[in-house]
Amino acid sequence: MKLVTHFNSFLDDEVNLNKTRVELLSDSVEALKSAIKGSNFGPKILDFAAHGSWAHGTIIKPLPGDEFDTDLLVFVEPVNGWEAKDYVNKLGAFFDGHNTYKDKVRRYSHCVTIEYAGERRIDIAPCVKGRVHQDSYEVCNRTPNAFELASPLAYTDWVNGRNAVAGGNDLKKVTRLLKYLRDIKTNFTCPSFLFTTLVGSHIYDSDKGTAAFADTPTCLKTVIGRLDDWLQQNSSVPEIRNPVLWSEIQSRVWNQTHYSNFRDKINLYRGWIDDAYNEVDRDESIGKWQRVFGDAFAAGEAKEAAHVSESVAKSAALVLAGQFRDLVDLVKIKGREALPARIARLPYVHRPRWRAASQQYTVKVSADLHVSRYGDHIRTVSSLEPVQKGRAIRFRAMNNVGIPFSSGFKIVWRVTNTDKAAYDAGALRGDFYSSDSGASRTEELSYRGVHFVEAFLVGSGDNRLYGKSEPFYVVIE
Template identity: 25%
Template sequence: MLAEILNFQGTSPIWGMGSLSKLFLDFHDENSLTKTYKEKITKGRDALRNKIGNKFEEKGRKKPQHCTQGSYAMKTAIMPLDGDEFDLDNGVYLRGYSTDQDDWPAAQTVHTWVKEAVEKHTSNSPIDKNTCIRVVYEDKYHIDLPIYIMGENSAGDSIAYLAHKSKGWIESDPKAFTAWFQGYVNENGQEIRRMVKYLKAWKDYKNIDIKGMAITILVCNNFSVTEKRDDLSLLDTVTNIIDSLEDSFHCYKPVTPTDEDLFADVSETSKNEILKGLNNLKKKLDAAINEKSNEKDATDILQKVFGERFPTGEDADKDIAESTAGPIKLGNEDKHFA
């Protein structure tokens, strides 16, 4: 009889209280950027690109190239909570320069060029930050404009240099980071993206002081998958992240500069708060998955760490059969891919 059970539909059953995976997938979809929101922020981005290009041409400079970067490019962006601003990164890549940095304009100078180009684009004055020019929109989002020139590092490799207002031109390659992340997605599937987005939703709701890039790196370095079970995959991934941080509280960038620790400036108090938050998340996930048979009871627990965007389950036992059911497929694409 046991052998017959194990061979049912050719898949080993997953024992326990049942699956919450369908609800996690619904939560993922609820958290993802809507089509209307995407259209709004990309319209703002494209308007800025045109404005910068026109101003550069007017001043006799080559039009820059542009590249959408960060979470939007990696498809790990989530809808901001009420009152929060969405952050879209648009890299401005200057052209017409050799790889010899002695021929480059000063970092502060190119900040001034871009700031002047977008002046009065919105009712808010552009903000000249160390790493970018920020354009703030009334409609609860802002667009960051980091500025780059392509050069060569000490090893002779082609790499992007960021115009840092106080440090000058520094090595920074967001395209390489996106490619690094995409490699993990290609190897492991869309679950990687969903794990990142679940943790970003937790971070935002619980106001945890950790960067989205750090979450992305931690997920990739500690990812664990239980096939077709996002609930268990998230629990195992969070457990692995906690173990890694308790062993060594560091998060090094996987691309140049690889010696940059994203936690280098995090205080001991903040480190403790991050670990405390992660342990609380683990505790809630474990209770919802392994201690509650009733779906609504389980989601009541999960809403305490993810907020009311997490769907409320039915007042009934969790569906064991769902543990063998994968995401709905539309053609060859995963319906739950942002």
């Protein structure tokens, strides 16, 4: 499902730079511009311009504890006798002597950076206009002391043009979503400017007004599908050039290892996005989008779904009035028939992250009740058999004839709680956990409700999914 409303809320609440930070940034930039205009920096100042993610509308909220950075260009006339390093060094010297900024100054290759107590940083880069010819722009690299051709304004125009073709501001939204994905997964590398070029390059003039860009999730599906197709055709690092400055090869930031990893992860996430988009069941689709973007996506609806067993029990009370108070009592009366169809696909249940292996095996789960986690064995229990709170169950995974799997596999367990007691305790879980030893895992019985455990068979060498068990339902009284 597309879940457009959830995408809009997710962008507003989790991805986009929030209004307070935008206002702080704007105030800080205006103060810096005023300081530079009144300084003894040296060159004639022609203008200022936002650059990078800020200028392109693709800036995102930093993760908790992280800062966000923005780029400010200072366009200046060339100064006779100045080398490239002079523009950066003399701008830095001005801020070193400024009462407001002297403790916030850092110098880098192309810019002077003002850092605001770990919250945000503003990179101020001199850009010399007209040194080579009237309309030339050059940034200054002080490390090799070299001027470098640049096209910042033209690149921003190009981004805005591709965004207009997509419509709905969707190029910028999709770029923000992909940068957010990069930041929460932390398992691939792609600088923001390169992500922006890759997204924009896969939006064509012929796309304007087409169904492939009808809304944000559709645009995301279209772009990542095209990007993945292109990446799969290029096993080695391709030349990805600045679309408005052909001499600049942006992909030079990657080595082959970084590129191959990026290519693999985009292929993986393309599959997850297609799966979530094409899923017709709403709960399952939410869960699959959460596999892509984390639990913050549609978080409110996922929390409400935690009460599904309680709501089913209430509706059934119309027929069996007074015979039960919740799903536990209903299961004791009606057995498996009482289970709501959606219980095993609730949105907060984490979806598998492994690629499927070509060969699949049957996985079964057995369970033994113990006095406590390390206590004496009581008896074998079966799925949906009521058990007392305070005990523990040891689960074991095996093949279709009851034999443990070989050492070439590992068993990963998905443990999910439901109902009010677990919800109130913040213990709905739904995540994956390793085995305690071999192919077994012990869980304590802490919350009244109908919960479930599943075993996933994963290859130890290739990390592929070779099979999963049916849910083993644990009914805790």
